Amino acid sequence: MSRAEQYLSEALEAFDFGGELVGAVRYGHGHINDTFVVHTQPGEDPCRRFILQRISSAAFKHPEQVMSNIVGVTRYLGGKIAAAGGDPERETMSVWAARDGGSYFTDSEGSAWRCYPFIEGTVCLQRADTPELFAASGYAFGRFQRQLDGYPADTLYETIPHFHDTVDRLRKLKAAVEADSEGRVSEVGPELDFVYKREADCSVALDALARGELPLRVTHNDTKLNNVLIDRESGRGICVIDLDTVMPGLAINDFGDSIRFGANSNEEDEPDQSKVHFDLGLYEVYTAAFLEGAGGALTDAELAYLPWGAKLMTLECGIRFLTDYLEGDHYFHTQRPRQNLDRARTQFKLVQDMEEQWDAMRAAVEKLK
Numbered sequence: 063m064s065r066a067e068q069y070l071s072e073a074l075e076a077f078d079f080g081g082e083l084v085g086a087v088r089y090g091h092g093h094i095n096d097t098f099v100v101h102t103q104p105g106e107d108p109c110r111r112f113i114l115q116r117i118s119s120a121a122f123k124h125p126e127q128v129m130s131n132i133v134g135v136t137r138y139l140g141g142k143i144a145a146a147g148g149d150p151e152r153e154t155m156s157v158w159a160a161r162d163g164g165s166y167f168t169d170s171e172g173s174a175w176r177c178y179p180f181i182e183g184t185v186c187l188q189r190a191d192t193p194e195l196f197a198a199s200g201y202a203f204g205r206f207q208r209q210l211d212g213y214p215a216d217t218l219y220e221t222i223p224h225f226h227d228t229v230d231r232l233r234k235l236k237a238a239v240e241a242d243s244e245g246r247v248s249e250v251g252p253e254l255d256f257v258y259k260r261e262a263d264c265s266v267a268l269d270a271l272a273r274g275e276l277p278l279r280v281t282h283n284d285t286k287l288n289n290v291l292i293d294r295e296s297g298r299g300i301c302v303i304d305l306d307t308v309m310p311g312l313a314i315n316d317f318g319d320s321i322r323f324g325a326n327s328n329e330e331d332e333p334d335q336s337k338v339h340f341d342l343g344l345y346e347v348y349t350a351a352f353l354e355g356a357g358g359a360l361t362d363a364e365l366a367y368l369p370w371g372a373k374l375m376t377l378e379c380g381i382r383f384l385t386d387y388l389e390g391d392h393y394f395h396t397q398r399p400r401q402n403l404d405r406a407r408t409q410f411k412l413v414q415d416m417e418e419q420w421d422a423m424r425a426a427v428e429k430l431k
């Protein structure tokens with residue numbers, strides 16, 4: 063039994079779900095937290111579901127800061143959505159407080175658990191089955207950024223320091239190579255060469271930020287397709303979820319992380335990288351939808367750097383998967399050996415494809431702006 067299952071019953075006790083508990087099972091495909099869906103039966107009323115999550119202590123050292131950000135952001139979004147005539151119960155997450163009134167519960171081992179009402183009538187996709195669905199996620203992430211435009215950024219904690227600091231990610235990879243704690247470095251020579259050849263690229267976005275060319279905004283920072291819920295009936299992206307990393311950041315990174323995951327012709331962990339291709343058509347579709355969702359908020363410099371966002375988020379994610387592989391797979395959940403290595407390799411294949419299609423990536427943005 064994993065650690066999360068061991069402490070699940072304590073967590074279930076800590077929340078009042080407003081009905082009889084029917085059961086709780088593992089749920090979803092997130093790489094970070096331990097997620098369960100809880101079924102309850104409130105009297106004669108229909109069954110009600112909740113999401114119960116053990117927050118990853120490998121990723122988040124200060125769960126109280128994570129929850130402070132999430133409570134603040136979801137309340138703010140709820141107000142905006144209501145004012146615009148939307149449905150805050152479906153269009154934003156909301157925190158379901160613990161019995162003691164707090165936004166999370168700490169189990170006897172010290173892990174933090176939090177709960178959200180399950181947003182019904184939605185699907186969460188692991189792959190974009192159609193370009194329209196990928197566009198729906200782009201619109202939702204663009205809109206999310208626009209909705210948070212006026213949010214007081216200085217009240218947000220940095221939940222993972224240096225999260226999208228690609229230079230720091232490279233530094234950490236080098237430290238993992240130096241330590242070689244699992245004896246895996248000898249397996250990854252070509253991957254390390256690939257990354258080291260691109261060392262100068264790692265600072266491109268950060269340098270543009272330091273020069274004042276790119277603005278700091280309130281961003282999501284983890285804009286995978288499976289971090290948006292799509293309305294089952296309309297096919298529209300209605301709710302952005304996984305708000306653990308909402309922090310000041312770069313718009314181009316939110317754009318880029320979606321491209322990294324969604325404009326891949328195959329799975330993120332495909333073991334045969336010859337089957338992995340960057341899909342320029344999907345990139346174009348996403349770009350149009352993201353810009354529409356952002357409602358003209360992006361500056362000319364941000365538009366010009368969008369291709370860099372895509373390439374850097376992909377390179378950085380490959381660096382992170384590779385680092386975790388070398389360190390023994392402690393950060394990202396894995397289901398099989400070498401999965402993080404396959405994930406790293408797919409990212410590097412995508413980077414290579416992007417480099418080959420760089421001019422077309424730039425031209426696509428030019429055409430759309």
Ligand code: ADP
Pocket residue numbers: 089090091092093094095096097113155178179180181182186288289291303304305306
């Ligand atoms: P992780 O950080 O591990 O990726 P997420 O917060 O993304 O965790 O949650 C994992 C999965 O749980 C999501 O991809 C989605 O399928 C599901 N999920 C999370 N919150 C909700 C919610 N409020 N309603 C419905 N499904 C949800």
Ligand code: GN1
Pocket residue numbers: 091092093094095121283284286289304306307319330379
């Ligand atoms: C993680 O939490 P999840 O599965 O949505 C990770 C992202 C990576 C992604 C790679 C907090 O996203 O940064 O890009 O895996 N989240 C965190 O699939 O590290």
Ligand code: MG
Pocket residue numbers: 092093288289304
């Ligand atoms: Mg997630």
